[in-house]
Amino acid sequence: MQDMPSLPGRRIVLGITGGIAAYKTPELVRLLHARGALVRVVLSHSARQFVTAGALAAVGAQVVDDRGPGMVHIELARWADAILIAPATAHLLSRLAAGAADDLLTTACLATEAPLCVAPAMNRVMWRHAATRANCALLAERAVVFIGPAEGPQACGEDGPGRMTEPCEIVAALERLWAAHGSLQGVRAVVTAGATYEALDPARGFTNRSTGKMGYALAAALADQGASVTLVSGPTALAPPPGVRIMAVTSAAQMRDAVMACREEMDVFVGAAAVADYRPQTVLARKLKKTADALTITFVRNPDILAEVAALTPPPFTVGFAAETGDLESQARAKRARKGIDLMVANPIDEEGVGFAHDDNRVLLIDKDRTVAWAAAPKTEVARALVREIIKRLPRTAPP
Numbered sequence: 193m194q195d196m197p198s199l200p201g202r203r204i205v206l207g208i209t210g211g212i213a214a215y216k217t218p219e220l221v222r223l224l225h226a227r228g229a230l231v232r233v234v235l236s237h238s239a240r241q242f243v244t245a246g247a248l249a250a251v252g253a254q255v256v257d258d259r260g261p262g263m264v265h266i267e268l269a270r271w272a273d274a275i276l277i278a279p280a281t282a283h284l285l286s287r288l289a290a291g292a293a294d295d296l297l298t299t300a301c302l303a304t305e306a307p308l309c310v311a312p313a314m315n316r317v318m319w320r321h322a323a324t325r326a327n328c329a330l331l332a333e334r335a336v337v338f339i340g341p342a343e344g345p346q347a348c349g350e351d352g353p354g355r356m357t358e359p360c361e362i363v364a365a366l367e368r369l370w371a372a373h374g375s376l377q378g379v380r381a382v383v384t385a386g387a388t389y390e391a392l393d394p395a396r397g398f399t400n401r402s403t404g405k406m407g408y409a410l411a412a413a414l415a416d417q418g419a420s421v422t423l424v425s426g427p428t429a430l431a432p433p434p435g436v437r438i439m440a441v442t443s444a445a446q447m448r449d450a451v452m453a454c455r456e457e458m459d460v461f462v463g464a465a466a467v468a469d470y471r472p473q474t475v476l477a478r479k480l481k482k483t484a485d486a487l488t489i490t491f492v493r494n495p496d497i498l499a500e501v502a503a504l505t506p507p508p509f510t511v512g513f514a515a516e517t518g519d520l521e522s523q524a525r526a527k528r529a530r531k532g533i534d535l536m537v538a539n540p541i542d543e544e545g546v547g548f549a550h551d552d553n554r555v556l557l558i559d560k561d562r563t564v565a566w567a568a569a570p571k572t573e574v575a576r577a578l579v580r581e582i583i584k585r586l587p588r589t590a591p592p
């Protein structure tokens with residue numbers, strides 16, 4: 193495993209509300225960014241009196257407002273791995289407790305399934321006030337994570353609880369949150385992704401239209417849950433997800449060898465690659481010249497990596513993909529049984545806008561007992577939902 197930052201690729205929505213401590217948020221963004229996190233910032237109207245969008249952008253944040261097209265709050269809510277509100281004013285806590293949804297930040301908080309963290313900041317009397325106590329108790333009951341507040345001298349000249357926790361400690365709290373949240377801590381996952389390339393001669397070969405997006409999204413989603421992930425990837429144009437070990441391969445035979453080299457350290461196997469079923473029997477050492485009018489190439493079968501992994505003793509938890517044209521469910525269900533795998537994810541490749549090379553996917557989830565159809569969604573979301581299904585089915589992990 194390569195050296196990795198402590199918050200690799202974590203997507204954090206930072207909500208900044210109008211307390212004097214907002215002046216510390218560029219430092220908070222800088223620290224998060226330095227640890228590999230991606231930060232989008234939502235500034236409340238009053239926060240703009242204490243910190244500027246320009247200062248936050250300069251240290252790596254993307255400042256978001258609701259003037260863009262579409263449903264910005266939903267997009268933000270889905271994007272987030274966590275929402276952090278720092279500083280969180282007494283007013284913001286009361287609005288969260290009431291379920292308010294009257295601006296971008298509160299609507300995103302209501303629309304997200306990601307953990308919500310708050311770093312309160314206010315005068316000590318306000319913090320101790322019965323109304324604030326009641327709001328905090330309600331929010332804690334709803335699993336809102338409180339980071340602080342700290343005690344000490346306050347901007348108002350008083351001394352007591354209500355100072356915003358220092359940025360470095362907020363970052364440490366987030367690191368702990370993920371360390372504790374990942375349901376796949378200690379689980380070793382191997383994911384194949386992309387197409388394979390089967391050479392015919394030094395210039396030519398056979399491949400397919402897979403881009404690797406689904407497999408890369410799955411590797412990232414597994415790593416997000418704390419799994420240590422090896423991504424065995426055919427040639428793709430994608431950047432490796434942060435914190436994931438990459439084994440770059442070209443042909444199906446190389447992919448098979450790379451996967452089998454991990455056989456002793458594989459608790460979960462996800463075969464998302466579009467592996468070529470056949471390869472040219474002979475790989476020519478020199479370029480094939482066009483001398484004949486017709487050309488016949490003999491192909492031989494490639495190893496079936498997924499079936500081979502499923503036949504290991506003991507087998508890891510195995511997930512396969514079935515890209516089909518025609519009757520999706522019956523073909524994929526038969527394929528699941530034939531390969532002896534735990535979960536088959538079936539997707540149509542003859543439908544507009546989903547599947548191969550698209551950002552969205554529409555899948556059927558097929559296990560031994562049932563089939564569940566999921567609506568079309570971005571591959572990153574399908575990946576996260578699939579990981580939740582894997583976690584549910586793994587014997588020794590708790591639901592996220």
Ligand code: CTP
Nearest residue numbers: 463464465467494495496497498512513514515
């Ligand atoms: N797979 C594999 N090794 C192969 C072929 C496929 O590991 N040589 C895996 C794929 O990664 C995928 C699943 O098997 O998870 C199903 O792939 P698919 O191409 O749909 O099925 P095939 O077994 O190749 O069957 P067919 O092409 O006849 O539909």
